[in-house]
Amino acid sequence: DTAVSQTPKYLVTQMGNDKSIKCEQNLGHDTMYWYKQDSKKFLKIMFSYNNKELIINETVPNRFSPKSPDKAHLNLHINSLELGDSAVYFCASSFPGSNEQFFGPGTRLTVL
Amino acid sequence: GDSVTQMEGPVTLSEEAFLTINCTYTATGYPSLFWYVQYPGEGLQLLLKATKADDKGSNKGFEATYRKETTSFHLEKGSVQVSDSAVYFCALDNDYKLSFGAGTTVTVRA
Numbered sequence: 204d205t206a207v208s209q210t211p212k213y214l215v216t217q218m219g220n221d222k223s224i225k226c227e228q229n230l231g232h233d234t235m236y237w238y239k240q241d242s243k244k245f246l247k248i249m250f251s252y253n254n255k256e257l258i259i260n261e262t263v264p265n266r267f268s269p270k271s272p273d274k275a276h277l278n279l280h281i282n283s284l285e286l287g288d289s290a291v292y293f294c295a296s297s298f299p300g301s302n303e304q305f306f307g308p309g310t311r312l313t314v315l
Numbered sequence: 316g317d318s319v320t321q322m323e324g325p326v327t328l329s330e331e332a333f334l335t336i337n338c339t340y341t342a343t344g345y346p347s348l349f350w351y352v353q354y355p356g357e358g359l360q361l362l363l364k365a366t367k368a369d370d371k372g373s374n375k376g377f378e379a380t381y382r383k384e385t386t387s388f389h390l391e392k393g394s395v396q397v398s399d400s401a402v403y404f405c406a407l408d409n410d411y412k413l414s415f416g417a418g419t420t421v422t423v424r425a
Contacts, residue, residue: 207358234411243417244353244402244417244418244420245415245417245418246359246404246415246418247415248412248413248414251411251412259412293358293359295359297411300411302347302349302364302366302408302411302413303361303364304361304413305361306351306358306359306360307358308356308357308358309357309358
């Protein structure tokens with residue numbers, strides 16, 4: 204009964220490929236987020252969706268495209284992967300109007 | 316813009332030692348403040364939070380007090396255990412967007 208789950212946990216791929224990371228939450232939250240954690244553990248928000256609508260879009264290359272098929276899912280698609288995209292990507296969710304976020308276990312992306 | 320500055324690590328302590336991790340922030344308005352913890356190989360978990368000045372958040376023996384006059388939210392624990400080894404992140408929430416500090420890696424030795 205994982206609250207926020209992500210697949211895959213590890214992803215190793217070549218430069219130039221296109222890949223997706225999936226996130227699902229079973230907490231009934233309306234708001235979902237994607238964060239990127241670099242090799243120095245620095246965490247930065249990338250996107251936020253509220254009830255399938257994009258509400259936060261930080262300065263992220265347009266190779267990254269989030270997609271929310273319903274409010275329980277927020278997937279992250281990355282085109283033309285680059286070495287600098289190697290990081291751990293975390294999904295999170297929260298109730299609207301709540302500032303407490305629940306995080307998934309992370310997806311470690313390695314671009315070779 | 317909003318920002319969080321926290322003490323650089325890594326921090327290595329012996330069991331039962333006192334832990335302090337300093338955190339200061341810059342923000343407009345009145346943000347909520349948080350400490351998140353990331354255990355090895357896991358996602359972040361909320362450790363404690365405070366939503367207004369002079370509030371004290373506490374959980375699992377950890378405490379932090381929201382100090383508006385010094386714009387600080389320092390994390391403390393009186394007696395750490397090996398199981399407290401983790402990365403600790405200070406964060407602020409302004410308009411439902413979390414801004415994190417750089418994280419402090421804490422290692423507790425038996």
